[in-house]
Structures are given as structure tokens and as C-alpha cells.
Amino acid sequence: MKVLLTGCNGQVGYCLAEQLKKISNVELLAFDKEQLDIVDTEQVNNIVSEKKPDIIINAAAYTAVDKAEAESQLAYSINHIGAKNLAEAATKVGALLIHISTDYVFPGTKEGLYTESDQTGPVSVYGRSKLDGENAIIASCAKYIIIRTAWVFGEHGHNFVKTMLRLAKTNKQLKVVSDQQGGPTYAGDIAKAIVAIAVKFMKEETVAYGLYHYSGLPHVTWSDFAREIFNKAKDKNVLADIPQVIDIATTDYPTPAQRPKNSKLNTERITQEFDIQASDWQIALNSIADYKS
Template sequence: MRVLVTGSQGQVGQCLVKNLLAKNITTRALDRTQLDITSPQAITQVMDEFKPNIVINAAAYTAVDKAETDSELAYLINRDGAKYLAQAASEVGAALLHISTDYVFSGARNGEYQETDIPAPQGVYGASKLAGELAIQESCARHIILRTAWVFGEYGNNFVKTMLRLGVERSALNIVADQWGGPTYAGDIASALINIAESINTNESVEFGIYHFSGLPYVSWFDFASHIFDAAVDQNVLAQRPELTAITSEMYPTPAIRPANSKLSVQKIKKHFDIDASNWQQALNYLNKYCH
């Protein structure tokens, strides 16, 4: 198996590279300075040189609020970059594994979102990611689109790291309590993608298409913060937990609307690939890794 990873310096990208190399899988990992995915010529050159049979696209424009005023760049990376990678993968006979997001949904429904539910993004970020999904579906038959939510891990910026930093700086915090989802450990996303890649590589009968992967149990941001601070105190990462106050989304306005419901059903990925939901509580057992 020869795996090309784009966006190798991102939260999931770094986990992917670490896990692939640990398995001695032939890997070429490129960050944004090494491969501009908005350049078809650059992509073609890399594909021709490396000849991957699996391409994992972990590159994305993920600045949700900034995207509202920077839509051109968001679409360039999330739609056009995804399309160019899909076209190039198809040309060399590689399968494309691509990370997408809960933001393709409005968040207005009750219960879990299924892969078959109709997307209705509420902002530029979600709309640009949906456009990327559609471009991949049109350009590369052998694709897996993995929608995930509330990603956190050792690398990059994320909610867990922000909470740990604020927990040192402040004695009290207001946390949104009316948005619900499944926190997802970046290392678990990487493992899921590698498991899928190995299934494809061994010529198993793989059903290509869209899959959801996130953590269980579902919680609100307020609940998630509470778990983080309990774990931080237990592990002596923080001396004491700050006082938390539950607030509504209206009390914490942001340029981009966040989905109130980001609960993604993970039944399909379990059925087809025997991949379990991300165990985010277990991932909080090693919080000292997040403090750098």
C-alpha cells in the first residue's frame, strides 16, 4: 500500500503520519508548503512521482468564522482542492479518502444525522465542504467521504487545548450548553481512515461513499468542558477546576452559525468496516500530551 497524505501538519494529518509510519506503510506526507492542493499541476506531479494507491486528504480550510468573510479561499481549498485531488486520484487508479464535517447539516433536526440525510449548511465553511463532497462524488468513483465532528487531539488548536489554557488563566468560564455532538479524537479518525485504506488495499468488497465517524456518548459543549476539567484535576494538569456557567448560543454570538445538533450516526461505519465510535473519554486520560 502506498499512501499519499495531504494536510500532513493538521490535527488529523499528524496522527495519520504517525500511525502510518508505525505500521511501516509506504507514506508520502505533504503539508501546505509542500503541496498546494489548489494547483492541479502540482497534484499531478506528485501523483506521477509517488504513484499512490490510496490518497488521504486531510487538508482543509477550517477557520469557521473567518470563512464568512474569506469565502473565496475557503471554496478554493475545500471545493476546488478536493476536486483536483479526486480527479488526479481517479487518473492514477487510487482511492480517495476525504475528511468532511457535521457543518454540512443545519443542525435543526432532532436525533442523529444519517449519511442519507439532506445537507443544509448554514455558513460558508459548511457550504464549501459540501461543495467538496459533491465534486469528489463527480470526479472519483472510488471515494470514501468521512464526516466527523468536534475534533480534538494533541496537535493544532482545538476545544480541549483552549479549555486547558483558559483553566489556568481564569477561575470562571461561560460555556455554551445548547449545542450537542460527539467529540472525536483525531487519533481515532486517523485509525479509522487507515483501517478503511487497508480494507480497500486488500481488495475487500468495499462500499464506497459517505460515512459518519464521531465520538460517543453525545454531550453539550458544557458537558464536554466539565469532563475535560474533571480529567485535568484528576491528572494534576490543573490545580483546580474553574467554575462553569451554562449559557445559550445567543449569549455567545459568532460570525458563523454553529449547528445546534451535530450528532452523527455511526452505525454505517460499524456495519461496513467494524469501526467503533471514537472513545473521547479515553482520549482525555492523557491530557498532559495536550499541554505543549
């Protein structure tokens, strides 16, 4: 089986490359953004038609949520046009496209958990660009799996865990937003879920195409997540002293991009279809000593 991976140096892409390398019957074709610009329609078509992958995994994305407000054209080109290019190329060669999306496609106004069929309504440029990417895939791809995830963190790349550890070294107190809720999700677990779906497809088993949610449990606020990070860091001797976390409202920490207050995703469908369990971010934090800022 040939698997073409984009964004192989990103948080999830790096984990995907590491995991796919270990599967004996997989020929991995891993590309970073310098090697494959997914916005370049001609380059995407040429590479996909030449390599003829069985599976395309798109881990490339513009993820700078606040910067996207000022760089909307760049965000849309990568998250919308890039996804569209890969979807059309995948259809031409009969490949399965697995694409990573986000909780930010929702407005965050719902009380309970968001399901795959809930009404979308992104409140940021980033969210709108990712939703446009989803819609482009649905409209033009014959075989696709779109996985919406949330609050991604891991040992590789930039993320909330690394930011908190860096700030903890020079601050005795940290103010962290306490009125946004979601499920922190370990990048390695997202990769593991995608690989499980890919393997099922490789075995020529029936795969239910469509939208899926995959994120971590338990759901927490950013401030609660920060406290868990610091407690784990102290337990693992990463930090000698941990800062006091002070709860603040979103309005007390204005950012260029608006965030959904509720990012809690219902992950039952992916469990039912693929026997994939939600990410346990508390267990994932056991490797916190490997999080180099």
C-alpha cells in the first residue's frame, strides 16, 4: 500500500510518519510543505498522478488561529484550496483521502457535546477556512474521512503544553482562561486513530466514509488543563516549583480571533465504526519530560 502524507513535519504529521514507518506493507511517501505545496494545483496533480497512492493523509494546515485574522488569504489558500486540490487528485486515482479538521468549525454556543451532524458556524477566519476545506472535500472526493479534533498537543511542534512549561519557568502566577471548554488531544493518539482507519482500508474491509470527531477526555477548561500540566510536570521533576493558576474570563484576555466557548466533541461515532477510543490526555502527559520548549 502506498500512503502519501502531507505536512509530515507538523505536530500530527510527524507522529503519523513515525507510526507509518513501522508498518511493513506500507510504502510511505512523506512530504513537508517545501516538498509539496498543496496550494499548487499542478504540483499536487503531478505528484499524485505519478505516485498513485492508495491513501492520501492530509496533515498540512494553516493553524495560527490569531494570525489568520490578518492573513486570511493564506489561511484560505492552505485550508480550503489545498484540501480541494488533494480531494480532486485523490478522486482521479481512486485514493482514500483522510483529512484533519477542527472543533473551530462550530460556534461554541451549544450546551452539550457537538456531534458530526450539528450545525456548524465558525466564529474565526481559521474556523471558516477549515469548514470550507471540509465542504470542498465532501463535494469533490469519492472516498474521504474527515476527522475533527481539538486542542492538539504533543512533544513535536508548538502547543499549549510547551507554552505553559516555558512560562512556568519565569512566572509565579499565570492567568489562564476558564470559560472555554474542550478536550485536549494528544497528537500521537490522533495519528494512531488515523493509522487504524488506514489499516482497516488496507485490509479491504468496509470503511464508512464521512465525518468523524476525535478528541480527548475528560473535557476541561484551559485553566484546568494548565493545572494538570503543572502538577504532572512537578511529579515528573520537570518543574521544581509550579505557578499559581488564576482563572480569568475570555473577555479579560482579548485575542484577534474569537474562540468557541464550547469545543466539546462527541466521539461516539468513531468508536462505533472503528473501535477507536477517545484520547486520554492525562496519560499522554506522562511523557511531559520530553516536551522541549
